[in-house]
Amino acid sequence: MTPPPDTRSLRVVWIVAVVLTLIAAIETSAVTGRPLIVGVALIVVTLVKIALVMAEYMEIRHAPVWLRAGAMTWIVATAVVLLSSVVWT
Template sequence: MNMRHLIVSRTTAVWLLLVAATLLSWKVGHEAGGQDPRGVGAMIIIVAFIKVHFVILDFMEIRHAPRWMRRVGCAWIVLMAATLVALLVTAPPPP
């Protein structure tokens, strides 16, 4: 395996996407200031579950697993993200 292959591989691209998503979450969280923390929190949770999606598919190698396994994994991600966002958004506003 040569260096060029490492640089242009899907794994490297996904890793860079994960780093960018982490930086985005950090920036959104730190610049929230006077915004509603529930909306900011919901956005951070959504970005986190997008990252989970890529980790499960690419680093746990579910991308090449049987279709039913990919669907179960994706359904779990959507269900957990939707549940957490719904709980967060319906919570009473902070004092």
């Protein structure tokens, strides 16, 4: 059985996710004429937020190794697909 979630760490992850969202919003409005840079940066920020949510809110960090590896593999595969679609279009 997994231990109950630490509310302090959940708050920290939530704050980090909000800050990353704000950075992404500022970045998209500040960088004009460079859609490749904006697209790649937004995908990277989004994938970091996904990793944080999976680790803390979905409690993947307490899961068996095979499940953590599967979650990280999914994030990396998604990153490859999304980044390749942005770079090669």
